[in-house]
Amino acid sequence: METGYSRWRKLDNAALAFPLVTGKHDTRVFRFYCECKEPVDPEILQKALDETMKKYPLFQAVLRKGLFWFYLERREIKSVVTEEKKPPCSRLYIPDKKTLLFEVTYYKNRINFEVYHALTDGTGAMHFLQELVQNYLIRKHPEAHLSRMESGEESTPWDQEEDSFSQYYSLPEGKSEKKPTAVRLKGEKLPHEEMQITELNIPVKEIHAKAKSYGVSITVFLAAVMLCAIGEEIPRSRQKKPVTLMVPVNLRNYFPSQSMANFFGWIEVGYTFEANTTLKDVVNHVKEQFGKELIRENVARHMNGYVRLEKNPFVRAVPLEIKKYFLMIGASLGSRSITAVYSNIGILRFPPGYEAYIEHFGIFASTDILQLCSCSYQDQMLLGFTSKLPNDNIQRNFQRILKEESVGFREEKQDFPGRNEQQEKEERQIFRIFSFLCIAAAVICAVSDYLFTGALNWFGFAVAGIACTWLLVAVAYSKRRNILKNEMWQLLLITILAIVWDRYTGWMGWSLDFVLPIGALGVLCSMTVIAKVQHLEREEYLFYLIQAAMAGCIPIVLVWLNLIRFVYLSVICSGISFLVLTGLMIFQKKDTFREFHKKLRM
Template identity: 70%
Template structure:
């Protein structure tokens, strides 16, 4: 296996905002699956996945946070096949959890490949799934002598992980000054992720192609127009003057010679402002014209350079991520104002003819915060995957009715996802109940202390200390809980929090200096000594603990500064802390200079 790929790489431009906008109800995960004509064998699928991973080592990465940007880092974590138990498109990226950003699962005849969008796009996922299905069927049917997928040329690992946005960016391309109109928004209370509607419709490629040709348009244009009209029927009266607009992702590999398996997509926005006189043909002609105007290389390059120009802006690069994330989230929300829903067409999936004996169809759908339709085709079967957080499925029904009116044969696929059901919701409620109970207990103790204090003394005096103690305990436990997935990061947060709490207690109880004389230096030393112990017990790789050790070492020099400024009165703990911290930093830069500098480069990359 070629290991010439980098140990870490920056996120490509299209993926920069995904870690910030993902959450429990919008996971930014999409599922690409293959429905076989036979039941899937989990052991054979695991062997096939092991083979596939040798060709896609760039997928063996975890998402980590630097000071200015997120980045992907290679990890020797084995990708493990699992029976499907979670709801479709469940969360894969969880902050501070060192886990791969994709999951292969199976249920009955179906092989699922789910991936967090920051890792790859639909094209990259399609190539991975094709390879996985090929490897599985070759292993499952050794007597069939199935052929390998033919690749035009051998793609190196460097080609697969190329950041094509930076490769083809040009600062000379003019800015896009077109202003987008606010589009219709699908209103109403949204479903939680575990209740997301998934509707799949299979239709004949021959039928839909014949219908598209009769109108003189492509299949994508026809389906886009049908989606716009299906949404139009559900527009409330107070939004009739706004356009219905779809975001259509565009594979930039069709315009620039890239073989990257990372994200390399842009998008266009196609919309229509309806009136009472609007006909389907009117919408079709408008959509066709918009596609022709938008899908030209010059305009695609202008949009792409606009995205990259923001990333390369010196001011944006210099702003720390913890501040920058709020502006990126605001930008993402403002950008979504001109979009009603999303339609993503992955296109045709091709495998050698011999595989048709074993494959029923392929399908794709994605998590959404509102409404999304995805499509792909294999052989003569195109599958449309609708996902929706809207309680009713009127738009999906409208779309199927229109297919019938256009004489396109279709059927709704019967999906049974094992992850749906009461069990998942009960487990989620149990976790919430623990936090709620602890929060209530802290509040109750504070209130009871106040009641006792007032009944005994007629005033509230020592209650304020008891209340502050409960608040501090609640804060420390909450931080420990929410940072529980990364013990070392948890330690740094607790050090900062406890130091601040100690200084405040010292200040409001008549300054004695115990917080700076003892708590801060001994706290820093405790963290420094615990880092290598935790790393040893948890068998952490050097990259996982080195930067935290550097942070603790730098923090250990602060007590000496406090000594020089005269704030510290009893200097012995501070001198010991500063001396050990200096030696720790010196050892890191003398004995581990290369790894330490690499960590600084990753974390501080602007």
């Protein structure tokens, strides 16, 4: 274990909502890749990755869920280089599945770095990929004597892990401005595995000269072209609303920070189109908005507005299971002022000699509707469009405008082997079959009861039993990736269902006398065995073991309240559970309190 790095850290402000809005339709994953001039050697790439992880060990983290917030926790999971087989930007964060939040894959000449946005932003990903490619090429071509990049002042573990949002937060002044509702791109969305990806390769000199002729930066010019490309697809009946782009802003340009976590804000630039609007009109308006928003005072005001919600004591005290609905509603309402996203990561620089082995770099991201990302290396700027819209009219409009402006480009060939792979759907299909069989069994019971008795006498009990079985299996299916959490859910459900059955079949007390103590003791013992057999790290089982032990102490409380008739099982269960809790407090006190601190952090 590396020293100097925290075993866990809270999510930065920009990433708080990412786990809640992540799903199979928007994975919140982006791909940064390097196209080499020769086939990739996977063995050398693995060694380069191992070396890179020594410099950036904070990427060695999984996402976990606390009572009030999500947090990142270090895990000794080795990142293994694999050949690309999944669709681009496939899910990396799957609830209850303890995996790293990034992947390094290769395909032919391409090195792919895919990362979940809650782990880092585009700048952090760029530094990681630069280090990885540097280490790979130095190992691959020792005869070239390639020099290493000058990193300037070496960052410390604290620098890399710093939550710069909290570091530079100050109480915001005044109320935030109300943003107008933007045009929304409508239509049936494609599934993620069919997401459209279009990449354009533009000479940097040409696009820079064109932007300079308008008196603006490349980012401003391309944002204006993007707005015009979208504006052409908006019907006249909807042109009363602005077409608005969300443009991420690297806050490290305004506040000194070496953090590898997320540290970005964003501005929103838009234009309300009219019949005679020209590209120059849009460029000038976007230039004005950039000039107004990208001053330190406004950037700081926006940043403080983001952090204010997280710092609110009432929001912090609300449990995550309740808070998540409000955060999701807030994210949905916030997206109403945005039509699409344009993110310019910037320039990747290497010392002389690397250009002999590097063709170009590229970047694109998963999206819910439409996004454009860009980066440049040498004289090549790669624009990566991703879209869930069935047609590619906006991308074609964008290319036509570039041609009209005499900006040359070529469209990169799309070669993603994962597109042809059938995604794993067997487990989902099995559960659907099981659900149908449960419904069929209920119908058969109803028909049989009526045909043989002329009424529905025992049908209600049969349906209740089927419903209980379906509920237990459904919870087991949804929590299948974390067996310890699954056990706690099953203990809770089985106990509640047993009490309900006991109550409505003439109270005999068997639910409290036998089901609760046997279930609690069984879960407690099985957790110990599972943790030992699967060689689980302490962070993976300790909190669940505490929960199980606390549940095992409940029977003695029921004995004290004279609710238990057969006391032997309850006393044994509570005695063993109390010893487990005492042992944890004596022998693993530091780790136990650390788990409570992580889970209960507000």
